[in-house]
Amino acid sequence: MNGVCSAIVAPLLSWYDQGHRDLPWRAQPTPYRVWISEIMLQQTRVEAVRGYFERWMQSLPDVHALAAADEAVYMKLWEGLGYYSRVRNLHRAAVEVCEKYGGELPADYGHLLALPGIGDYTAGAIASIAFGFPVPAVDGNVLRVAARLDNDFTPITDPKYKKLTRERFAAIMPTDRPGDFNQSLMELGATTCLPNGAPLCSDCPVQHLCLGYHHGNAIQLPVRAAKKMRRTENRTVLLIRYGTLIGIRRRPDSGLLAGLWELPALEGALSPDAVRQALGVRGWQMEKLLSLHPAKHIFTHVEWRMTGYYVELAEPPAELTFVTPSALREEYALPSAFRPFLTVLEDEE
Structure with missing residues (x-):
């Protein structure tokens, strides 16, 4: 042999x-x-x-x-x-x-x-x-x-x-x-x-x-070298609404998911009160805040554990780009990590 x-x-x-x-x-x-x-x-x-x-x-x-x-x-x-x-x-x-x-x-x-x-x-x-x-x-x-x-x-x-x-x-x-x-x-x-x-x-x-x-x-067989431990990051993802539009933003040009569109997120697993405070500091006028089902997404070296909120704003902040749900589906590349938080939009269709 x-x-x-x-x-x-x-x-x-x-x-x-x-x-x-x-x-x-x-x-x-x-x-x-x-x-x-x-x-x-x-x-x-x-x-x-x-x-x-x-x-x-x-x-x-x-x-x-x-x-x-x-x-x-x-x-x-x-x-x-x-x-x-x-x-x-x-x-x-x-x-x-x-x-x-x-x-x-x-x-x-x-x-x-x-x-x-x-x-x-x-x-x-x-x-x-x-x-x-x-x-x-x-x-x-x-x-x-x-x-x-x-x-x-x-x-x-x-x-x-x-x-x-x-x-x-x-x-x-x-x-x-x-x-x-x-x-x-x-x-x-x-x-x-x-x-x-x-x-x-x-x-x-x-x-x-x-x-x-x-x-x-x-x-x-085969034998593989031991993998490095995957780190965990807690994030709070926001499905921002202004009227019928959805607020999205570009990620930085370097690092994970570089340059892609994303739903806005805050560091940490924040409570509703903490979210209200964080958005208030930004000057965002919030009219409604609802909890969404949590989700997680595993990348090669990091796992995101995500708390989600649905947020309605009275005014559109300049730092976000607002698009229709159909445009978000058809024209903008949104990483799959954020998809679980879009299911609430399906109920409207």
Whole structure:
């Protein structure tokens, strides 16, 4: 048994050919479609991405359309996917591709890697799937498959392990079907060599070559370095109304959710009296204050625990932008953390 070796190539490709998931970006694997899908799939489940991908392609079907798009357009299309730096990098890269490469993604791994937001994995996916270059695309799924194949207890979060894994898959990459081979590894990790719970070893086309399986260690692998503790922040979120309009504001240009629209918030879990006092200090003339259901939202390194209030004002403060509920839904990208506090608006419709 040799773990990651050339013997896995044929059975993996045969298994992939016999039946893999029907995903919209696989139907037409153009460089642009592969690029957009791979960026969307980072930190996001496949099923969640389907609808986003199809709506994106209807609105921004090519690099030129993305490069020319207003920020409000691509941010709204991305709303709910999170990690908003990804979509900003998509736009930056599209502009660069138009300026340097005439609106066509470069058919060169190094040039792809140099574009904003494109790392080793994404460059490898585009290069192999769209252009047919024999380069690996190593993501978390592939690292997990490799650790089990090799019965390797090195933490897969170790950059050295990822580098070694890329080198090992590069050495066995089939030159005639590199994109399919990379996708077969992704497919195996997503559907069979599962990340949470027991892998479905009886369904695995390379079970006979898997050292982790034969040593009885597959369920214990892969090993990850201990995560840093996620800090908790208490916030008081305000659904501000002036007549029929909703008050929103821009977040700072740096930090978490940089530059996005948000419902106004105060630090801490404030009582109704504390909210009245805080708004009074700002000179906001409050006519009504109602409690909303609390909510929480988990980011990578921080968890927001949110107390919510519905607030009606007598006058619109200058520091907020007031929009209609329909405009908020259709035109402004509001992070999903704030969605629980918008349910009260649904009762009005």
